Amino acid sequence: MLDGKWATLVVRELLTGPKRFGELRAALGTPSAKTLTDRLRGLEHQQILTRTVYAEVPPRVVYELTERGRSLSGILYAMLVWGEEHPPPGE
Numbered sequence: 001m002l003d004g005k006w007a008t009l010v011v012r013e014l015l016t017g018p019k020r021f022g023e024l025r026a027a028l029g030t031p032s033a034k035t036l037t038d039r040l041r042g043l044e045h046q047q048i049l050t051r052t053v054y055a056e057v058p059p060r061v062v063y064e065l066t067e068r069g070r071s072l073s074g075i076l077y078a079m080l081v082w083g084e085e086h087p088p089p090g091e
Helices: 007-014 021-027 033-045 073-085
Strands: 049-054 060-065
Touching: 007 021, 007 033, 007 049, 007 060, 007 073, 021 033, 021 060, 033 049
Parallel strands: none
Antiparallel strands: 049 060
């Protein structure tokens, strides 16, 4: 589910609440627009997040985790704790 370089980071950023494309891109360290779009589409297809388009000029698109996506928070937290307890060799 969380394959690819940016998928886990996208979920991490959306755990704090809905975000627009530009907000996500800036928070992630500016991956290419194509790469981020591909990851967002994949996560939407897997029902991890929703994409809402508002009928405004210019159009506003907001990404938000679904209940399924929010359920990944415990897994991501466990990965954080494990990483802190097991630093890479040499550090």
